Amino acid sequence: MGNLMNRQEFLELADRYLRDELSESEIIAFNTLIAADQELNEAFLAQQNFINTFKQHQQREDFKFALTDVMENTSTEPIVYRMWKKLKINAIAAAAVAIISSLATLYLTGYFSTLRKTTSDYSALKREVNNVKRNVNAHQDAIQNISKENTPQAALHFGATGFMLTKDGYVVTNYHVVSGADSIHLQNAAGHTYKASIVHLDQEKDIAILHISDTSFKSVTNIPYTFKRQNIDLGEDIYTIGYPRDEAVYGEGYLSSATGYTGDTTAYQISIPVNPGNSGGPVIDKHGNIIGIISGKQKSLDGAAFAIKTKALIETLNRIPKESLKGNIVLSSKNSLNKLPRTEQIKKLQDFIYMVKVY
Amino acid sequence: MSKIKKIIANTRSDQELLEGIRLGDNAAIAYVYKSCYPSVSHMIINSRGNEDEAKDIFQEAILVLYDKVTHQQFELSSKLSTFLYAVCRRLWLKQLGKKGGAIHLDDHENLDIPDLEEDLVNHAEQELKFEHMHVALAGLGEPCATILKDFYIANKSMQDICDKLGYTNTDNAKNQKYKCLQRLKRLFFEQHQKNG
Numbered sequence: 001m002g003n004l005m006n007r008q009e010f011l012e013l014a015d016r017y018l019r020d021e022l023s024e025s026e027i028i029a030f031n032t033l034i035a036a037d038q039e040l041n042e043a044f045l046a047q048q049n050f051i052n053t054f055k056q057h058q059q060r061e062d063f064k065f066a067l068t069d070v071m072e073n074t075s076t077e078p079i080v081y082r083m084w085k086k087l088k089i090n091a092i093a094a095a096a097v098a099i100i101s102s103l104a105t106l107y108l109t110g111y112f113s114t115l116r117k118t119t120s121d122y123s124a125l126k127r128e129v130n131n132v133k134r135n136v137n138a139h140q141d142a143i144q145n146i147s148k149e150n151t152p153q154a155a156l157h158f159g160a161t162g163f164m165l166t167k168d169g170y171v172v173t174n175y176h177v178v179s180g181a182d183s184i185h186l187q188n189a190a191g192h193t194y195k196a197s198i199v200h201l202d203q204e205k206d207i208a209i210l211h212i213s214d215t216s217f218k219s220v221t222n223i224p225y226t227f228k229r230q231n232i233d234l235g236e237d238i239y240t241i242g243y244p245r246d247e248a249v250y251g252e253g254y255l256s257s258a259t260g261y262t263g264d265t266t267a268y269q270i271s272i273p274v275n276p277g278n279s280g281g282p283v284i285d286k287h288g289n290i291i292g293i294i295s296g297k298q299k300s301l302d303g304a305a306f307a308i309k310t311k312a313l314i315e316t317l318n319r320i321p322k323e324s325l326k327g328n329i330v331l332s333s334k335n336s337l338n339k340l341p342r343t344e345q346i347k348k349l350q351d352f353i354y355m356v357k358v359y
Numbered sequence: 360m361s362k363i364k365k366i367i368a369n370t371r372s373d374q375e376l377l378e379g380i381r382l383g384d385n386a387a388i389a390y391v392y393k394s395c396y397p398s399v400s401h402m403i404i405n406s407r408g409n410e411d412e413a414k415d416i417f418q419e420a421i422l423v424l425y426d427k428v429t430h431q432q433f434e435l436s437s438k439l440s441t442f443l444y445a446v447c448r449r450l451w452l453k454q455l456g457k458k459g460g461a462i463h464l465d466d467h468e469n470l471d472i473p474d475l476e477e478d479l480v481n482h483a484e485q486e487l488k489f490e491h492m493h494v495a496l497a498g499l500g501e502p503c504a505t506i507l508k509d510f511y512i513a514n515k516s517m518q519d520i521c522d523k524l525g526y527t528n529t530d531n532a533k534n535q536k537y538k539c540l541q542r543l544k545r546l547f548f549e550q551h552q553k554n555g
Contacts, residue, residue, distance in 0.1 A: 011537065015510075057496070059383065060422075063422075
């Protein structure tokens, strides 16, 4: 049978054999055929070999193509560099989110407002230094000014204390509190605010006399305290009420020296804890007499504060030209605090002590 | 994460890579290129070569590897990276020798690869054989090339080829296929004889 087959038919059969298209019986027949005929066997092997070379050539071409492609399109740059190139956008986005969220956190936790406050405290301090300078002049040397200072950016420059001299609206405070003021407002314990104008300034004694010019102000009942111009004794029990903060603060102590800073005879040295804002506050003895006005304290000396003597105040009042007054200043001569317990005295006093707000 | 995974390929064993090379897997080729090319490029550029020459040398070395794993044994006696470096070095020295001038390359690594010479000879033989096939196929012309590729490589049925090329019946197509194959064989062996 095999001998009758021409070459083309045999190779066709061989192709089918190689492509695995023959049935089982055909495979057996084919194997028998080439085993019996040397010539056909060689023809089969040559065909198989050639077809393999043909196929491998194609595969090798494909491989070369893939290799060229890979080498053209694959970077051998270091991995970090490649990562950066691919993830640049992600990295930038992540950084932006991180910055925004940290800023937002700082903002929400109030960091920036604290920062602002801190900065303004700093400039307030500078301002305080300036005030100290003025006070130094007033006292012929450096006495630390204790006016309470608030934010200079806000309209309110700083605050201090003042108290009524007469029931018709005369108020006394420190010169250093109101010097350079655009406008002055007084706020009483009940929270009412009145506009005040400067009547007289005594830079040397650090005294300022104000008058409440506000129409809403009504003459108060009689002033409960009197003014004691005589020197009082060392160690005498004294107290003050002032506005080192937005609430009235009570402080007590004793008279520690009959003279003020560097022997200033117009002032006392007192031992009352005072703070910026206490400036201009009254110093009151246990009977309810005003014996002085708090003006400052000495930085280098613990617990040493100074108060301008009532005597100096009255001297200043007497020197005010008549024409600058709206009616005489008549100090109260009736003391309604005497014999009252301290707490009652304070209750009565509070209405006559003002927070001085300087703009 | 997918981006990162694309960048950081898993470490692969040499055996996996050889299998990938044998099958023409792009990922394996890319991995070998990334991990082995930098040292080769460094070596060639440092000895009077340029980037293009380095790439050509590396490409040929990969083909040496390909011919080895497809026609000889499927195992290496050294690390894949060492093998490729040694092949590249050998190929580059050969090329420098052709260019003339003093040849000197510092040996930084132990390049004692036993089968290297044999691999290069095998590669040269394969290169020549497939070059013959390449020339034969180029001279074959259409429709023969298409018929043979469709039948022997794409494994298409005679019926499909018959339909595709518009033969009236499969016997005609079979006749054509036979004639084409005979012609290709003739062209191939002509090349073979011409080039010894």
